[in-house]
Amino acid sequence: AQSVTQPDIHITVSEGASLELRCNYSYGATPYLFWYVQSPGQGLQLLLKYFSGDTLVQGIKGFEAEFKRSQSSFNLRKPSVHWSDAAEYFCAVGWRANNDMRFGAGTRLTVKP
Amino acid sequence: ETGVTQSPTHLIKTRGQQVTLRCSSQSGHNTVSWYQQALGQGPQFIFQYYREEENGRGNFPPRFSGLQFPNYSSELNVNALELDDSALYLCASSLAGGGSSYNEQFFGPGTRLTVL
Numbered sequence: 001a002q003s004v005t006q007p008d009i010h011i012t013v014s015e016g017a018s019l020e021l022r023c024n025y026s027y028g029a030t031p032y033l034f035w036y037v038q039s040p041g042q043g044l045q046l047l048l049k050y051f052s053g054d055t056l057v058q059g060i061k062g063f064e065a066e067f068k069r070s071q072s073s074f075n076l077r078k079p080s081v082h083w084s085d086a087a088e089y090f091c092a093v094g095w096r097a098n099n100d101m102r103f104g105a106g107t108r109l110t111v112k113p
Numbered sequence: 114e115t116g117v118t119q120s121p122t123h124l125i126k127t128r129g130q131q132v133t134l135r136c137s138s139q140s141g142h143n144t145v146s147w148y149q150q151a152l153g154q155g156p157q158f159i160f161q162y163y164r165e166e167e168n169g170r171g172n173f174p175p176r177f178s179g180l181q182f183p184n185y186s187s188e189l190n191v192n193a194l195e196l197d198d199s200a201l202y203l204c205a206s207s208l209a210g211g212g213s214s215y216n217e218q219f220f221g222p223g224t225r226l227t228v229l
Contacts (some may be wrong), residue, residue: 004155016212027223032215043203043222044156090155094215100146100169101218103155 002027004093006104012028013081014112021076021107032094033074034101035065039087046101047089050074061085115140117206117221124170125227133191134224136204144168145183145187146218147179148203158201163209185214191226199228 005024013019024032027110032051037045048059055067071080074091118137128134138145144163148156153221158171160203176192191198202225204217 032217036220041225043201044220046220049217092155094218100158100161100171101148101156102158103148105155106153 002084002093002095004091004104006089006091006107008107009105010108010110010111012110015083016080017086019076019078019081019109021077021089021091021109023074023104025074025091025093026073027072027093027095030069031068031094032064033057034092034094035063035074036077036090036103037061037087037090038090044090047071047076051091054072081109081111083111083113085109117204117219119202119204119224121224122222123225123227125229127229128141128194128196130228131190131192131193132194132226133202134191134192134202134204134222134226136187136189136206136221138187138204138206139219140204142211142219143185144207144216146205146207147189148205149173150201150203150223151197152200159198160187196228196229199226201225208212 034049035047050057055079088106090106092101093099120135146161149161152158160170165181178190180188180210202224203223204221207216208220
């Protein structure tokens with residue numbers, strides 16, 4: 001069955017430290033991959049997406065993600081975290097044959113001063 | 114270009130009541146999808162509407178129903194509300210048949226439904 005896994009429920013990092021949020025998916029074909037951020041009480045904001053081509057994708061707010069086909073992963077990274085990055089992050093996967101998107105359960109990021 | 118809008122922003126209902134949530138799709142989009150996001154969880158796909166017909170459905174009971182209008186706006190109706198229906202309901206619009214390899218979805222801000 002198609003699924004998206006975000007192994008880390010909650011991550012705490014210090015401001016200025018680097019960040020990596022993990023995402024794995026299960027599906028036979030290459031999916032379309034997304035990372036969204038959600039602040040409390042807000043909707044989803046798209047950080048970046050991967051459809052094809054270069055497997056290292058740059059997004060907004062200094063985020064990047066790398067698609068690794070061999071590991072079925074699409075991990076999100078940021079070299080230096082800011083306090084304003086504290087939020088919930090969702091990895092999502094879409095498939096051309098389907099009409100829906102599948103979301104991971106999310107990773108809550110806390111940033112320590 | 115107008116983004117996806119949803120109304121109302123917040124809604125409080127009691128168990129057993131019925132509710133209607135509304136979504137206006139982004140200009141030029143012809144497809145609307147609805148998602149339910151319970152507290153502490155990722156969004157779950159409810160259903161999608163294309164050309165006023167349901168075009169895919171997730172694992173939700175029939176008391177969740179929808180409509181799409183000729184102007185591509187959409188409604189989500191939930192009958193016989195249960196406490197577990199309390200969630201953020203997200204609407205997303207996309208353009209099907211536009212020639213792209215994937216119909217990327219653009220999300221609205223959501224409607225927060227509380228069932229007491």
